[in-house]
Amino acid sequence: xxxxxxxxxxxxxxxxxxxxxxxxxxxxxxxxxxxxxxxxxxxxxxxxxxxxxxxxxxxxxxxxxxxxxxxxxxxxxxxxxxxxxxxxxxxxxxxxxxxxxxxxxxxxxxxxxxxxxxxxxxxxxxxxxxxxxxxxxxxxxxxxxxxxxxxxxxxxxxxxxxxxxxxxxxxxxxxxxxxxxxxxxxxxxxxxxxxxxxxxxxxxxxxxxxxxxxxxxxxxxxxxxxxxxxxxxxxxxxxxxxxxxxxxxxxxxxxxxxxxxxxxxxxxxxxxxxxxxxxxxxxxxxxxxxxxxxxxxxxxxxxxxxxxxxxxxx
Numbered sequence: 001x002x003x004x005x006x007x008x009x010x011x012x013x014x015x016x017x018x019x020x021x022x023x024x025x026x027x028x029x030x031x032x033x034x035x036x037x038x039x040x041x042x043x044x045x046x047x048x049x050x051x052x053x054x055x056x057x058x059x060x061x062x063x064x065x066x067x068x069x070x071x072x073x074x075x076x077x078x079x080x081x082x083x084x085x086x087x088x089x090x091x092x093x094x095x096x097x098x099x100x101x102x103x104x105x106x107x108x109x110x111x112x113x114x115x116x117x118x119x120x121x122x123x124x125x126x127x128x129x130x131x132x133x134x135x136x137x138x139x140x141x142x143x144x145x146x147x148x149x150x151x152x153x154x155x156x157x158x159x160x161x162x163x164x165x166x167x168x169x170x171x172x173x174x175x176x177x178x179x180x181x182x183x184x185x186x187x188x189x190x191x192x193x194x195x196x197x198x199x200x201x202x203x204x205x206x207x208x209x210x211x212x213x214x215x216x217x218x219x220x221x222x223x224x225x226x227x228x229x230x231x232x233x234x235x236x237x238x239x240x241x242x243x244x245x246x247x248x249x250x251x252x253x254x255x256x257x258x259x260x261x262x263x264x265x266x267x268x269x270x271x272x273x274x275x276x277x278x279x280x281x282x283x284x285x286x287x288x289x290x291x292x293x294x295x296x297x298x299x300x301x302x303x304x305x306x307x308x309x310x311x312x313x314x
Contacts (some may be wrong), residue, residue, distance in 0.1 A: 007246055008246060008247055010246075011242070011243045011246035011247050012243075012247065012255075014239045014242070014243060015239065015240070015243045015247075015252060015255040016255065016258070017239065018236045018239050018240055018243075018255065019255055019256070019258035019259045019261075019262055020262050021231045021232060021235065021236045022232065022236060022256075022259045022262070023258070023259045023260070023261065023262025024262060025227075025228055025231065025232035028224055028227050028228060028232075029041070029045075029224060029228050029232070031220055031221075031223075031224045032220070032221045032222075032223075032224025032225055032228070033224075034220075034221075035217055035218060035220070035221040036212060036217065036221060037208065037212075038090050039090065039205045039208045040205060040208050040209045040211075040212045041225065042086060042090055042201065043198070043201045043202055043205050043208075043209055044209075044225045044229070045225050045228040045229035045232065045233060046086065046194065046197060046198045046201055046229065046233065047198055047202070047229070048225060048226055048228075048229025048230060048233075048234075049194055049198075049229040049230065049232075049233035049234035049237075050191070050194045050195045050198040050234075052229070052230055052234045053187070053190055053191035053194050053195070053234050053237075053238070054191050054195065056187055056191070056234075056238070057185075057187040057188055057191040060185065060187045062185035062187050062188055063185075063187075063188055064183075064184055064185070064188060066184070066192075067183075070180065070183065070184075073176075073179065073180060074180065074189075074192050074193065074196065075196060076176070077172070077173060077176045077177055077180065077193060078192070078193040078194075078196035078197050078200075079196070079197075079200070080169060080172050080173075081169050081170070081172040081173025081174075081176065081177070081193070082169070082173050082193045082194065082196075082197045083169075083196070083197040083200050083201070084165065084166070084168075084169030084172070085166045085167075085169040085170045085173060086197060086201065087166075087201075087204075088162045088163065088165045088166035088169060089162075089163065089166040091159075091162050092159045092160070092161075092162030092163035092165075092166055107136070107164070107167050108167050108170055108171055108174070108253050108256045108257075109132040109135070109136075109250065109253040109254050109256065109257065110132065110136075111167055111168050111170070111171030111172075112171045112174055112175055112249050112250055112252075112253040113129075113132070113250055113253075114171075115171055115172065115175045115176075116175060116249060116250060119175075121175065121249070127292055130289075130292050131254055131288075131289040131290065131291075131292035132250075132253075132254055132289060133289070134285050134286070134288050134289030134292060135254055135257035135258075135285065135286045135288075135289030135290065136257065136289075137282075137285050137289075138257065138261075138281075138282040138283065138284070138285030138286030138287075138288070138289060139257050139260050139282065139286060140282070141281055141282030141285060171253070173193070174240070174244060174249050174252065174253060175249050177189055177190075177193065177241050177244065178241075178244045178245060178249055181241070181244070181245045186238060186241050186242040186245070187238065189241055190234075190237050190238050190241050193237075194233065194234070194237065240252065243255075254289055254290055255290060257286050257289065257290075258286055258287075258290065260286075261282075261283050261286055261287075
């Protein structure tokens with residue numbers, strides 16, 4: 001096996017690890033949210049993730065002073081991508097059903113493909129399109145199999161639209177963070193985007209942060225914050241950004257749709273929720289979608305594959 005296939009396989013394994021971390025993160029977050037409201041909790045975990053990311057950047061020795069023209073790129077990707085996702089996702093979750101949240105989350109690959117097409121970063125090849133369709137169908141089956149409601153009535157519509165905007169921000173972050181990887185390390189790109197978003201979140205939520213009795217929080221709450229900040233944000237985003245440089249944004253985004261599968265499995269073991277036949281079929285569809293995108297070179301449109309390939313800067 002040559003170096004390139006080995007690197008691709010490593011990237012796919014790391015992205016699988018990311019989906020495991022993102023799938024197990026919500027139950028861990030719920031433990032902390034018993035003691036602290038969502039906004040200050042989100043800021044706290046962002047700060048934890050940012051501190052760790054800066055420490056890793058310092059230890060890596062990979063910092064490079066940004067060129068003046070790249071400063072706006074860092075700010076733009078962080079504001080319209082990472083920050084928008086964090087704000088709209090939290091607000092959307094509070095205003096709609098978990099079923100809507102699960103469904104909106106699976107639309108990330110579509111937004112990624114749309115941005116790639118609009119900005120000319122690559123064409124939509126047949127295998128990726130089929131893989132995305134399979135994974136979306138699988139997520140819908142998982143959501144329905146869990147008995148979660150899909151509704152656009154009343155406030156659920158607002159929540160669904162907020163979650164839709166969150167996924168658009170997530171796609172923006174996924175697509176445009178890659179352009180920075182041509183000049184800066186994964187560590188610097190991830191740390192910079194997280195720090196900018198953390199500063200904005202802290203400024204926006206300072207009154208809510210000030211109202212929390214941080215010294216009185218139990219160890220369970222702090223453990224939840226640290227786990228979510230380190231694994232759910234810092235480590236997972238390092239690997240996510242690095243993965244885009246190796247296998248391309250469209251294929252990376254399909255891995256996102258494995259997250260509901262791991263969330264259901266985690267809930268089955270930790271929260272005694274059911275895992276029925278419909279969810280099992282959905283899992284097959286999601287895994288099938290990822291497999292199809294992995295095998296895309298056996299289908300036509302090799303030019304699109306070339307445009308979606310990339311090289312790591314680390």
